[in-house]
Amino acid sequence: MGEIMRRRGTARVAAGVLAVAVAIAGCSKTGGATATSEKSKSGPRTIGVSVADQKSLFYIAAVDGMRKMAAQTGDKLIVLSADNNATQQVNQVNNLVTQRVDALIFIAQDATSALAGVRAANKAGIPVVAVDEKPESGDVKLATYIATDSVKAADNLCTWLFKQIGNSGEIGILRGVLGATAEVQRSKGCKQALARTPGIKVVATQSANWDETQAYKATQNMLQANPGIKAIFGESDAMGLGAAKAAKDAGRKIVSVGIDGFPTMVAGIKQGLTQATEAQIPYKMGQRAVTNADQILSGQGSQVPALQYQDTTLVTSATVNPVDFYGPNVK
Template sequence: MVLRKKSVLKTLIPLAALAIVAPLASCGDSAGTEGGGGDKKTIGVSVADQKSLFYVAAVQGMEAEAKKRGYELKVTSANNNANQQVSQVNDLLTQQVGALIFISQDSTAAGAGVRAANQADVPVVAVDQRPESGDGELATYIATDSVKAAKDLCDWMFSQIGDSGEIAILHGVLGSTAEIQRTQGCEDSLKEHPNVKVVAEETANWDETEAFKATQNILSANPNLKAVFGESDAMALGAAKAAQQAGRSGMTFVGIDGFPTMFAGIEAGLTQATMAQQPYKMGEIAVDNAISIMEGKGDGIAKEQYQDTVLITKDNVATEDVKTFYGPDASVDQ
C-alpha cells in the first residue's frame, strides 16, 4: 500500500487563507465585450509557470485559438509562486477581463483566486489543477483523467516486471490535483497486484534534478529495485538517468505527460513508457469555452471535461506524432 508523505501539505494550507485585498474594478457584463477598455475582447490567463512543457503547450493552444477567434489574451506566469499567482489574478480582474483561464500553482492556493473572480462576476475556466471543493464556482474544469492514466500506466509497468517485485514512486507537488489523482491511480493498481511492493517514496515536485538526486538515494538503499513510477515525465527521466549513472540496467521507468523529451527517451531505451496528455488541445478548448461563456452561449458546457491519454512505448513511439499532443512546434529534439 502506498504511504504518501503529508508533511509538505502543512506548508500549503496557510495559502488557502490568502485574501485578495486590492480593490476590484466593476467586472460584470461589460467585461464580456471589451475587457479592459481595449479594442479586442480580452481573456485573462493565469499560469503556474512557463517552464513546464505542458504549460507552454497549453498557452500556445490558447494563443492559437484566441487569434483565430479575434480575442486578446493577457497571460501571466507565477513562476511556481502561489502568492505571486494570487496577486496576478487580482491584477487581471482589475483589468476587467471577460473570463479567467486558471492553471493554478496548487489546488489549495487556487481557492483565493477563484473566490475573487466569483466576486467580480468573472467566469473561471480551470485547466489541469482543480481548486479545492468549497473554494469557489468554476464554469468548467478541463484536465487529464489522471486517476485512469496512472492506473493504466502502473498496470502496464507491473506487467513488465512480471507482476512482482520492488518499486519506487516519485511524487509531484504534494496536494496538487495531479499528484493526488496519480497517486490514487497507482494505489488502485497496487491493490490488484499484491506481489508488487512499494519500498521507497520521495517527493520530487515534478522536477528532473530533484528526481535524479532522490533516485540516487533510493537505488543505494534498494539493490533489488525493479521499477520507478514517476508521476511526471521529468521525474521519470531524472530517475532513469540516476540508474544509468549507477550502472543499474534492466529497470523500468515510466511517467505521465508525453513530453517530447520523453518520446526521445523511449526511442533511446532510457525510459520505457509515458501516458501522453493533450495540453495544446486543452488550451484550445479553454479559450473556446471562455468565448462561448462571454458571448452568452455557455449553458451546454460540461462542468468537467476529462481528456484521454495515449500510452506511448517502444512499440508505437515511432508512429505517434508528438505534435498531436504538444502542438505544431513540438519536436522530439527538444
C-alpha cells in the first residue's frame, strides 16, 4: 500500500477488528450506498476519508490527489489516518458515520477492517468509494472500487524478471501482509507467470508484511539457505529494496524487483541497486475517488463504474526518467 509499506497486520489486531465488527449491526442485503447514490445533494458536501496511514508514499500521494480534486469540486474533506492500526481505523470510520458525512472514501488497513467499516457506512446509507483495499467477503456494498490491477502488474513484472535470468533458475518471493487484497492478487499474478515458465523454481517464500527491514532479514535467510537464488520478486517496492540491500551486503548479485513505483525505488533503479518496478498511480487514484464521490452525491452515480482497475507501468533502467506517478509533493 513510504519506505515502510502499507497494510501491516497481526493476528492480534485482526482479532480486535473482528470484535469491533461483531458489535456493528449488519446492513440489509440491499445496502445503503445505492439508495444514497441516487439522491442529488446540492450545496457543500462533506467527504470523510479514512486512510491506513500517512507515512507510506502511496497513501500520502493518494490523499494529496484527493485534496487537489476537492479544491476543484468544492467538497470538504475530513481526513483521518489510522497509523496502521486496523482497530483504530474501524473506530474512526464509525466516528465519520456518526458525523453524518455525505460520502466515505475508504483506504482500508486490511480486508477485515474494510468489511467492518463498509458495513457501518452501508447501515447509515453513506456511499463508499473504496481505494486499493476492499472486503474479501461479507454482505456489503461499494459504490465503486478503485485499485491497481495487481494481478496483471505481478504477471507482467514476473514475466520480465524471468527473462532477465534466462527463464531458468531459482528465485525467492517476498509476500505482503497475508490475506490483504494486493498480496492475494500479486501472488496470483506471479503464479500465472510461473505456470508459463517451467524453468523457474521457487525455492523460498516468506511474508515480509510490505516492510523493508523485514524483507532485508528475510532475504538474508533466503540467500544463506539457498546459494543458487538468482532473483527475488518483492510484492512491494519496500520489500524489493530490502532484498536488494541484503544481497548487496552479502556480496551476492541478484535481480531484485518490486511493485509500487516509489521514488526511492526509481532512485534504486537509476543506481543499479534494483532492476525494475511496476509503477502505480495513487495520486490520480485519489483524484478519481473524489471525482466519483462528487458524481454520486450529485445524482450521477449511474455514471460511475462499479470496478475501476488501473494499469501500472513497467519501470526499468531504460524507462526510468519519465516516471512521476506520485504527484508533486512526494519526494
